[in-house]
Amino acid sequence: MTTVLTDQQAKRIAVGNKIGSSGWSPVLSRHFGKKGGRPRQCTNDELLKKITAYIMRYENGDTSGIPTMEELAISLSMTKAGLLKRIRNADDQRLVNAIDYLMTVQAARLINGGISGKMNPSLCAFLLNVNHGMVAKKNTQMV
Numbered sequence: 001m002t003t004v005l006t007d008q009q010a011k012r013i014a015v016g017n018k019i020g021s022s023g024w025s026p027v028l029s030r031h032f033g034k035k036g037g038r039p040r041q042c043t044n045d046e047l048l049k050k051i052t053a054y055i056m057r058y059e060n061g062d063t064s065g066i067p068t069m070e071e072l073a074i075s076l077s078m079t080k081a082g083l084l085k086r087i088r089n090a091d092d093q094r095l096v097n098a099i100d101y102l103m104t105v106q107a108a109r110l111i112n113g114g115i116s117g118k119m120n121p122s123l124c125a126f127l128l129n130v131n132h133g134m135v136a137k138k139n140t141q142m143v
Helices: 007-017 026-032 044-059 069-075 080-089 093-116 121-132
Strands: none
Touching: 044 069, 044 093, 069 080, 069 093, 080 093, 093 121
16 A cells, blocks of 8 residues: 655655754654753763773773873863863863873873883874973083
């Protein structure tokens, strides 16, 4: 048996299957039970807990790699620019301190990894220069 749709029904189906600029689809929302729209932004306390957990992962066991702002942003499902904007606009100084601590842990891991030979010393020197402003200096003495 063939079903014939009226023009009104066809328009309703076409509009219902089209995903708008907000990313919300009435059809998908029926299947997944979500209304769509902008995701809820976590509170400063929740964000601080997630940042602290990320840093502690590198302090308590994860010996491979170094903590980075990019990886932190990915773990928070944010962009790096969005994370930095969120921290800049936050009134909570604890978030700024947590990011400063992340960068301190990163510098320490780079220095220790470069000296011990576990990481490429040239790459460590480059990252220390770019991310932390440290520059290798050559001392020359005139005799």
